Every structure is written in C-alpha cells, then in structure tokens.
Amino acid sequence: MTTTPAAAANTVVPANTVMIEAQGVQKWYPNGFHALRGCDLRVNRGEVVVIMGPSGSGKSTFIRTFNALEDFQKGRIVVDGIALSNDLRNIDAIRREVGMVFQQFNLFPHLTVLDNLTLAPVLVRKRAKAEVERQAMALLQRVGIAEQASKFPGQLSGGQQQRVAIARALCMEPRILLFDEPTSALDPEMVREVLDVMRNLAEDDITMVVVTHEVKFAEQVAHRVVLMAEGEVVEEAPPQVFFNTPSHERTRRFLDQIL
Amino acid sequence: MNSLLRRLRHELFATPGDAVLSVALLALLTLAMGGLLRWALVQANWAVIQANSTLFAVGRYPAEQQWRLWLLTSLLVGAAGLSWGLLRAHPRADRQGLLWPRNDRVAVGLLAGLAVWLPWALGLTGGIQARWWGLAALLIGLRWLAGRQGASWPPRLLKLVPLVWPLLYLTGMVLIGGGMGVAKVSPSEWGGLLLTLLSASFAILLCFPLGVLLALGRRSELPLLRWASVIYIEFIRGAPLITLLFLGQNIFGFLLPNGLAPERVWRAAWVLTFFAAAYLAEAVRSGLAAVPTGQVEAARSLGLSQARALQHVVLPQALRVALPAMVGQFISLLQDTTLLSLIGLLELLGVARTVMANPEFLGKNAEVYLTLAVLFWCCCAALGLGSRALERRLDPRTVPSR
Numbered sequence: 229m230t231t232t233p234a235a236a237a238n239t240v241v242p243a244n245t246v247m248i249e250a251q252g253v254q255k256w257y258p259n260g261f262h263a264l265r266g267c268d269l270r271v272n273r274g275e276v277v278v279i280m281g282p283s284g285s286g287k288s289t290f291i292r293t294f295n296a297l298e299d300f301q302k303g304r305i306v307v308d309g310i311a312l313s314n315d316l317r318n319i320d321a322i323r324r325e326v327g328m329v330f331q332q333f334n335l336f337p338h339l340t341v342l343d344n345l346t347l348a349p350v351l352v353r354k355r356a357k358a359e360v361e362r363q364a365m366a367l368l369q370r371v372g373i374a375e376q377a378s379k380f381p382g383q384l385s386g387g388q389q390q391r392v393a394i395a396r397a398l399c400m401e402p403r404i405l406l407f408d409e410p411t412s413a414l415d416p417e418m419v420r421e422v423l424d425v426m427r428n429l430a431e432d433d434i435t436m437v438v439v440t441h442e443v444k445f446a447e448q449v450a451h452r453v454v455l456m457a458e459g460e461v462v463e464e465a466p467p468q469v470f471f472n473t474p475s476h477e478r479t480r481r482f483l484d485q486i487l
Numbered sequence: 488m489n490s491l492l493r494r495l496r497h498e499l500f501a502t503p504g505d506a507v508l509s510v511a512l513l514a515l516l517t518l519a520m521g522g523l524l525r526w527a528l529v530q531a532n533w534a535v536i537q538a539n540s541t542l543f544a545v546g547r548y549p550a551e552q553q554w555r556l557w558l559l560t561s562l563l564v565g566a567a568g569l570s571w572g573l574l575r576a577h578p579r580a581d582r583q584g585l586l587w588p589r590n591d592r593v594a595v596g597l598l599a600g601l602a603v604w605l606p607w608a609l610g611l612t613g614g615i616q617a618r619w620w621g622l623a624a625l626l627i628g629l630r631w632l633a634g635r636q637g638a639s640w641p642p643r644l645l646k647l648v649p650l651v652w653p654l655l656y657l658t659g660m661v662l663i664g665g666g667m668g669v670a671k672v673s674p675s676e677w678g679g680l681l682l683t684l685l686s687a688s689f690a691i692l693l694c695f696p697l698g699v700l701l702a703l704g705r706r707s708e709l710p711l712l713r714w715a716s717v718i719y720i721e722f723i724r725g726a727p728l729i730t731l732l733f734l735g736q737n738i739f740g741f742l743l744p745n746g747l748a749p750e751r752v753w754r755a756a757w758v759l760t761f762f763a764a765a766y767l768a769e770a771v772r773s774g775l776a777a778v779p780t781g782q783v784e785a786a787r788s789l790g791l792s793q794a795r796a797l798q799h800v801v802l803p804q805a806l807r808v809a810l811p812a813m814v815g816q817f818i819s820l821l822q823d824t825t826l827l828s829l830i831g832l833l834e835l836l837g838v839a840r841t842v843m844a845n846p847e848f849l850g851k852n853a854e855v856y857l858t859l860a861v862l863f864w865c866c867c868a869a870l871g872l873g874s875r876a877l878e879r880r881l882d883p884r885t886v887p888s889r
Contacts, residue, residue, distance in 0.1 A: 297784055324790040334785035337883045338803045347799060348789035380883035400789055 245273040247435045253303035265459040274433040278446040281456035287439045295326040327397030331409040333389045335381035342377040345399040367395040387418030407438040535851040537610045546678015555662045568626040572633025674752035678833035687821045690759035698767025723765035774809030814874035
C-alpha cells in the first residue's frame with residue numbers, strides 16, 4: 229500500500245459536526261492521584277486526532293473516558309450528542325457507537341476469529357448471524373486475514389491479532405474509533421501492517437482518536453496532533469505546525485526526546 | 488525390534504547407575520505384581536463378589552423393579568454412544584479430527600472386552616450376560632452410526648442432542664424413585680453403586696451452579712453479597728464433612744416442618760452438594776482471577792452488558808482454566824460419598840460392610856476392598872479422562888491437527 233493517498237487525507241477539511249466534546253475533564257484515581265487536570269478536546273466528524281505525550285501523562289486515561297471505561301469526577305463529555313453520565317442506558321448507547329482498539333489486543337481467546345467479530349453485533353445489535361458473518365468476512369478481507377477466519381487468536385501473530393481487533397471494532401459499525409497505543413505491544417516488523425490498516429481507515433469518514441508514539445503516522449495521517457503532559461492538554465495543532473513550529477516549550481522538549 | 492531394544496537400552500540402561508536402579512525397580516515390581524497376581528488368581532476367593540454382585544450394584548432395590556434400572560442404563564448407554572459419535576463427527580472448527588482416533592479404538596476394544604469378560608467372571612446367568620453384551624453392542628453401534636452419519640445431520644437436530652442429558656437425568660430420577668405412574672421405590676432401598684453414583688452425580692450437578700454463584704458473589708462489588716459468600720465458603724471449608732453430614736441429618740428436621748424434610752438419602756445428598764459448592768467456588772474464583780481485566784473492557788467497549796460479558800466472555804474462559812481443579816473436586820466428592828456409610832446409608836462402602844459382616848463371607852475383606860478400590864478407580868479414571876478430553880477440545884492454543 230502506498231502512503232500517498234493517506235498523506236493527502238490530512239489536507240481535506242472534515243465536515244464540521246462535533247463527535248466528541250470534552251470540557252474541563254478531571255479525574256482522580258481512588259488512591260488520590262490526579263490523573264486528568266482539566267482536559268479539553270473537540271473532535272469533529274471524520275477527523276483523525278493523534279494524542280502524543282510522555283508515559284503517565286494521562287493519554288490513555290483520557291480516551292478511555294470517552295467510552296466510559298474510566299469515570300471522571302469533574303467536567304463534561306458529550307459523545308455523538310449523548311452526554312456521558314452515570315445513566316447506564318447512556319453508557320451502553322455510547323459504547324455501541326464507539327469502538328476501541330487496545331494495546332494488548334484483548335481478543336477473546338476462546339472464540340474463533342470469526343466469532344470474535346460476530347459476537348457483539350449478534351448479541352447487542354440483534355442482527356442475523358448469517359448476515360453478520362458475511363460482513364465480518366468482508367472486514368477480514370479488508371484487513372487482509374480472511375483466510376484465518378476459523379483459527380483462534382492464539383494461533384495468530386501479534387500484528388494479525390491487532391488487525392482482527394480492528395475488524396472486530398469495525399463490525400459494530402461504530403462512528404468513532406479509539407486506538408489506545410495499538411502498536412506498542414507489537415514486534416517492530418508488525419507495526420507497519422497495523423498502521424497500514426489504520427491509514428486505510430483514515431481515508432473513510434470514520435472519526436479516529438489515536439494514542440500512539442508513531443511520529444510518522446501522526447505526520448501523515450492526523451488532522452491534528454495533541455500533546456498531553458501531566459494530565460493536561462498542552463498543545464493542539466495540525467501536524468506540520470506541531471512537529472515543525474510548536475508553540476510550547478513542553479512540546480519542544482518532548483519532540484527533542486522522541487525525534 | 489532392533490529399535491525397541493535400542494530405546495530400552497537408552498531409557499533404562501543409559502549409565503551403570505541407571506542400570507542398577509532399573510534392575511532394582513524391575514525386581515521390586517515383579518515381586519509385588521507377582522504376589523498380587525498369585526493372591527488374586529490362586530488364593531483369593533471371589534465367591535463373595537460373585538454371590539453379592541447385585542447387592543454391590545443396586546443394594547436392596549426390589550428385584551421385580553430392576554427392569555427400570557436396566558431401561559435407564561440402556562438409555563444412558565445409548566445417549567453416550569450418540570454423543571460420542573457426534574463429537575467425533577464434528578471436530579473443532581480449526582481441526583481435522585479423525586473419525587476413529589487411536590484412543591477411541593482402544594476404548595471400544597476395552598469396553599467390548601469388559602462387557603464379555605466381566606459378566607462371565609461374575610458368574611451371572613446367561614440372560615443377564617446377554618443383556619450386558621447388548622448394552623455394549625448398543626454403545627458401539629450408536630457410536631459407529633452417529634460418527635458416520637452425524638456430519639450430515641441438520642444443525643437444528645444437533646442442537647437438541649445436548650438437551651438429551653438433562654432430560655435423561657430427570658427421567659432417571661423418575662425411573663429410580665418412582666412417581667408419575669411408576670411404582671415408588673423408597674430411597675432407603677437404593678444402595679450400592681446405584682446410590683454412590685446417584686448421590687455423587689446429584690451433588691456434582693447442583694454444586695456446579697451453586698459454586699459459580701458463590702464465586703461470583705465473593706468477587707461482587709456489593710458488600711452484603713460478598714460477605715455472605717465469604718462467610719459461607721469459609722464456614723463450610725472449616726468444618727469436616729462428616730460433622731456436616733451428621734448435622735444435616737438433624738438440622739433438616741429442625742428447619743423444615745415434619746413431612747417436608749427430605750428422606751435421609753436426600754438430606755445427605757444436599758449436604759454433599761452444599762459442601763462441594765464451597766470448594767468449587769474457590770476453584771472457580773481462581774479461574775475468574777485468571778481472566779485479564781482487558782477481556783471485560785473489550786467486551787464492554789463492544790456494548791455488551793455486564794451480564795452478557797460475564798456469560799459470553801468471562802465465564803467460558805474462567806471455567807476452562809478452573810476445569811482441572813473442578814474435576815479434582817468432583818473426584819474427591821465421588822470418594823466422599825463413602826462417608827454416607829457412616830450415617831447408615833448402604834452405598835458401596837456400606838454394602839461392603841454388611842457383606843463382610845455376613846458370617847458366610849467372614850475374612851474376605853481383602854477381596855471386597857480391592858473390588859471397591861477398582862470400582863472407584865474406574866469411575867474416577869472416567870471423570871479424569873473426560874475432563875482431559877474436554878480440556879483439549881476447549882484449549883484455544885493447541886495447534887490444529889492436520
């Protein structure tokens with residue numbers, strides 16, 4: 229796959245509908261640690277936002293509040309027009325629309341690849357199994373592992389597992405996809421196959437929020453890059469600006485360390 | 488032949504030290520086996536087993552009602568053959584299972600041999616010997632038929648097959664105890680292997696859901712539920728089973744109004760159930776702890792509710808991890824049924840004690856105890872083999888056999 233069309237993707241200005249709106253989000257862990265200290269973020273439909281930052285800066289915690297895997301104590305988050313609250317129906321409604329890809333893949337090891345994909349659409353969306361299976365096979369085709377459909381996750385390589393995980397999230401037809409360091413647990417030679425799939429997705433109109441350390445991916449695919457440090461959003465800028473002329477000292481220090 | 492010799496040399500006589508050890512162990516084994524065989528074949532008097540085989544099998548179950556047990560056995564054997572064949576006809580999605588793997592050929596040979604030899608050795612009448620042959624033929628025949636035809640059965644029919652077992656269990660209860668138009672046989676007349684298997688299977692079947700609930704309760708976020716589970720589990724695990732059995736014989740009488748308290752056999756079976764559930768809960772809890780939190784997060788992020796995530800993602804994995812520990816629990820539960828003899832019930836050990844007390848068979852303890860040991864060993868080995876087969880079938884990590 230060439231990277232040219234993907235690189236062109238971040239010049240397209242997405243339609244201006246807000247998909248995720250986070251305002252002044254604060255979170256304390258039960259042990260008193262102040263993980264998020266008032267984070268703001270707005271993600272528009274079809275936008276690809278990459279969140280970078282040193283480890284422990286709250287990046288993962290922040291995106292995990294978007295589908296209520298983490299709770300928060302102060303602030304406001306609206307996802308696809310639904311305000312996150314303690315109302316369980318709201319949470320379930322949001323989770324149906326927000327897919328998530330984890331660092332450790334978290335595939336269900338007791339189910340075949342195909343069953344991993346079809347489980348949620350059949351149970352949650354109440355769709356017919358045969359129809360979901362057709363869609364799942366098409367998705368597996370798209371991420372390039374259709375021939376592994378009847379294998380179990382443990383029989384696949386890390387890169388293949390992560391591609392299955394992406395296909396599994398897509399099978400629910402989410403409007404938003406969250407990626408929590410999707411390539412950090414992969415052997416170096418498998419990073420590319422996963423990033424290629426993500427590039428390919430970015431060309432669609434799906435909204436993506438990606439926590440990653442992959443600078444090249446951020447440069448080529450992101451519409452905006454966000455730097456988080458010590459639980460705060462420090463800088464938010466288009467990639468060309470972020471990597472070449474950042475406005476904050478903290479961003480410059482971070483870039484010095486990773487580049 | 489040459490390679491066999493080389494292997495023996497390599498494995499047993501690799502160094503002088505190994506050789507000495509091998510020879511010593513072989514001599515010891517030969518002596519022990521020789522002594523046992525000489526005793527079993529020459530000195531032992533197996534008449535005590537032959538004369539009491541019915542008593543060992545079913546206790547004092549009335550002879551004119553024993554056709555019900557034969558019917559139940561045939562049904563069980565039929566269901567076993569059917570399920571066995573269907574399992575082989577439908578190997579796992581990622582495997583190419585053989586229709587007749589080596590284990591199955593060995594098992595069939597062994598079962599056929601037993602069905603011919605055992606009734607003959609027990610000196611059963613010709614008619615009853617023929618019944619055992621028929622049962623073996625039914626098992627192997629259905630195994631063969633289901634294995635051959637099962638692959639082409641419609642999926643809807645296949646889904647019904649697992650339902651045969653619970654249905655058969657309930658049917659079995661009616662057949663054994665009576666009711667619904669069948670003459671009643673009081674539980675006090677059940678005995679021997681029948682009572683052992685009945686109380687063990689009852690306890691195993693009921694302690695399983697109870698144990699899972701207790702394990703979930705112990706990990707619950709609701710403090711009341713959690714504490715109740717902890718107290719129950721720790722109380723039961725802190726008391727010896729025999730005290731609980733004696734307590735159970737009395738306590739049901741206090742707790743429930745007269746007439747509602749179950750028969751003594753059922754009281755004991757319930758105590759066994761409650762006892763095993765506490766231990767099983769701990770086995771299941773270890774399985775639950777082995778499921779990474781990421782699994783729940785993945786399930787929840789796909790929109791599955793808490794209950795659905797538990798049912799489809801957490802429990803299947805937890806139970807697979809806990810399977811060996813659970814089966815170990817079931818095996819010790821089966822052996823714990825011998826304690827029922829101490830509260831006066833005539834399960835296998837109880838029957839054995841009455842037989843040995845019979846002046847006619849005085850001093851034949853060794854024969855009786857050995858028979859008992861072999862019977863229990865067979866049941867436990869079957870449980871163990873079944874569990875290992877299940878583990879292999881459920882193990883997602885095994886490389887597909889091609």
